[in-house]
Amino acid sequence: MIGLHNIGNTMAADAKAKTATKKAATRRKAATKDSQFRNFTPYKPKRSEEYLSEGQLDHLRGILSQWRTQLMEEVDRTVNHMQDDAANFPDPADRATQEEEFSIELRTRDRERKLIKKINRTIDSLETDDFGYCETCGIEIGLRRLEARPTATQCVDCKALDEIKERQIHG
Numbered sequence: 267m268i269g270l271h272n273i274g275n276t277m278a279a280d281a282k283a284k285t286a287t288k289k290a291a292t293r294r295k296a297a298t299k300d301s302q303f304r305n306f307t308p309y310k311p312k313r314s315e316e317y318l319s320e321g322q323l324d325h326l327r328g329i330l331s332q333w334r335t336q337l338m339e340e341v342d343r344t345v346n347h348m349q350d351d352a353a354n355f356p357d358p359a360d361r362a363t364q365e366e367e368f369s370i371e372l373r374t375r376d377r378e379r380k381l382i383k384k385i386n387r388t389i390d391s392l393e394t395d396d397f398g399y400c401e402t403c404g405i406e407i408g409l410r411r412l413e414a415r416p417t418a419t420q421c422v423d424c425k426a427l428d429e430i431k432e433r434q435i436h437g
């Protein structure tokens with residue numbers, strides 16, 4: 267009889283931990299999903315302003331470095347969170363939940379680090395002639411697409427085609 271109450275508490279704590287993990291994962295997904303970053307004011311090119319003028323490049327550089335800062339803060343938060351939470355649970359079920367949570371966090375952190383590297387490469391490539399042109403067909407990727415996906419290296423059409431091919435290969 268005494269045991270039942272405790273089991274109830276453990277299960278509640280377990281469910282709570284799972285919800286928290288899910289929430290954290292969803293929140294991070296928003297920052298890394300599809301290489302998108304939405305926190306910017308759209309650039310208004312002047313009439314007759316040429317594609318990728320200095321102003322547009324500065325604007326994209328700004329978006330990229332802001333996004334990188336945000337991701338770096340996320341990575342730091344993950345590290346701190348894991349250090350704070352590294353408690354030793356006597357209950358195997360609690361331990362399993364924590365291990366699951368940590369492995370999700372590690373995967374997220376790995377994804378964020380890769381994305382930071384990609385952002386760094388993109389910032390370096392801003393100075394090159396290839397930047398802003400589709401690596402597959404060579405047309406302009408376009409300012410609006412670059413604003414929404416500054417790490418994009420393909421135009422919308424080539425990207426869509428690649429995704430269709432990808433689905434055909436992997437089902």
Ligand SMILES: [Zn+2]
Nearest residue numbers: 400403421424
């Ligand atoms: Zn293309």
